[in-house]
Amino acid sequence: MKFYSLNSQNIQASFKDAVIAGIAPDKGLYFPERIDALPPAFFDEIESLSDHEIAFRAIHQFVNEDIPDDVLKKIIADTLDFEFPVVEIEDNVATLELFHGPTMAFKDVGARFMANCLGYFSKGEKQDVTVLVATSGDTGGAVANGFLGVDGVKVVILYPSGKVSDIQEKQLTTLGQNIEAMEVHGTFDDCQRMVKTAFLDSGITDHKKLTSANSINVARWLPQLFYFLFAYKQAKSKGREIVFSVPSGNFGNICAGMVAQKLGMPVQHFVASTNMNDVVPQFMEKGTYEPVPSVATISNAMDVGDPSNFVRIRHLYKDDLDTLRENLSSYSFTDEMTRKAMKEIHIKTGYVMDPHGAVGYLGLKEYQKQHPDTFGIFLETAHPVKFLDVVEETLGLSPAIPPQIQKVMDREKKSHIISSYEDLKDFLLA
Numbered sequence: 039m040k041f042y043s044l045n046s047q048n049i050q051a052s053f054k055d056a057v058i059a060g061i062a063p064d065k066g067l068y069f070p071e072r073i074d075a076l077p078p079a080f081f082d083e084i085e086s087l088s089d090h091e092i093a094f095r096a097i098h099q100f101v102n103e104d105i106p107d108d109v110l111k112k113i114i115a116d117t118l119d120f121e122f123p124v125v126e127i128e129d130n131v132a133t134l135e136l137f138h139g140p141t142m143a144f145k146d147v148g149a150r151f152m153a154n155c156l157g158y159f160s161k162g163e164k165q166d167v168t169v170l171v172a173t174s175g176d177t178g179g180a181v182a183n184g185f186l187g188v189d190g191v192k193v194v195i196l197y198p199s200g201k202v203s204d205i206q207e208k209q210l211t212t213l214g215q216n217i218e219a220m221e222v223h224g225t226f227d228d229c230q231r232m233v234k235t236a237f238l239d240s241g242i243t244d245h246k247k248l249t250s251a252n253s254i255n256v257a258r259w260l261p262q263l264f265y266f267l268f269a270y271k272q273a274k275s276k277g278r279e280i281v282f283s284v285p286s287g288n289f290g291n292i293c294a295g296m297v298a299q300k301l302g303m304p305v306q307h308f309v310a311s312t313n314m315n316d317v318v319p320q321f322m323e324k325g326t327y328e329p330v331p332s333v334a335t336i337s338n339a340m341d342v343g344d345p346s347n348f349v350r351i352r353h354l355y356k357d358d359l360d361t362l363r364e365n366l367s368s369y370s371f372t373d374e375m376t377r378k379a380m381k382e383i384h385i386k387t388g389y390v391m392d393p394h395g396a397v398g399y400l401g402l403k404e405y406q407k408q409h410p411d412t413f414g415i416f417l418e419t420a421h422p423v424k425f426l427d428v429v430e431e432t433l434g435l436s437p438a439i440p441p442q443i444q445k446v447m448d449r450e451k452k453s454h455i456i457s458s459y460e461d462l463k464d465f466l467l468a
């Protein structure tokens with residue numbers, strides 16, 4: 039299967055080349071040239087398939103020309119060694135818990151899958167690949183963990199000093215080996231700008247193979263479709279039409295869900311739930327896409343003013359807003375509404391939602407007002423302990439720190455402090 043650039047379909051790459059480059063030479067996002075539906079029997083029998091079997095069959099068509107079946111099976115087994123439970127918290131409202139991985143954020147699956155692919159593609163290559171990534175928090179930890187110890191791959195993570203949580207900082211600064219953390223005196227936007235400048239700087243790219251581990255990379259984006267299939271497998275017996283609500287920032291996760299639907303997964307509707315960064319809800323209402331600088335919220339992993347994967351969703355629907363609206367709704371919520379939902383659910387059911395999951399819950403409830411006969415699933419994208427301050431302030435309780443987090447909290451931080459692009463460049467070329 040080839041992947042083409044969304045800026046010009048004449049620019050094509052194999053899966054391997056798309057993964058190594060991250061983005062097309064014309065700066066377009068790569069997109070699969072075809073999405074062939076799986077046979078109906080796959081969905082009829084899905085309950086009898088293991089998660090590994092489901093993942094293998096779903097991703098096979100996209101990667102099989104570049105990864106042999108036995109290697110793909112191994113990559114899937116290494117990526118998916120934890121649970122993805124659907125937990126019903128109210129009648130016909132369930133959450134798909136995506137936080138049982140090593141860094142307790144849903145990005146673990148994409149980061150691990152990409153790391154394994156890149157590790158496989160780097161075998162026998164003379165030159166190492168350097169993964170350069172800017173993080174506002176969660177991506178850094180998942181990428182560091184996923185790529186740790188992968189031969190032929192170096193990882194350089196930029197994060198804004200003092201602007202990530204203690205847990206997040208430990209997750210990205212304590213691993214050592216092939217992982218380097220750059221602590222930037224500045225904001226997340228400064229980090230992102232430095233990364234973008236580096237990709238365009240031939241003074242670096244003439245000497246180093248650079249790639250990105252952001253959800254623009256197809257190897258990080260596509261495996262997210264597994265979640266929706268695992269949820270469908272668990273919810274199918276409910277006998278109701280299924281709706282997914284996805285707390286969204288860069289819109290990679292929800293777009294992967296819509297690819298699962300193109301594979302033939304029966305689902306009635308998707309809801310893209312956002313915080314006050316509401317470019318997409320506005321677009322769905324008015325039909326004009328107007329990116330704006332992001333605003334800070336309590337669900338900060340979704341503070342994105344110009345979501346990079348939304349072009350992929352538009353492309354899936356051939357840019358036809360009317361058909362897109364039949365399949366996708368989008369709503370935005372304030373921090374106050376988010377906290378209120380966290381409190382109410384906790385009092386009513388005892389369930390502790392993190393602020394991102396709570397935004398997903400609110401979007402689902404909004405849709406179900408008009409469609410009460412559905413079975414709704416909202417994605418819980420992070421463990422509440424990763425947003426400890428907000429959970430403590432809002433619910434007045436401290437969730438217990440799970441062992442995989444505690445282990446990291448006890449390690450020593452190591453970072454390189456930088457304040458300008460030149461510092462980064464010197465580091466990369468050293």
Ligand SMILES: *Cc1c(COP(=O)(O)O)cnc(C)c1O
Binds near residue numbers: 287289292339419420
């Ligand atoms: C990254 C992230 C999101 C947003 O996912 P996108 O694929 O960028 O839409 C939501 N919640 C959490 C906790 C995240 O880390």
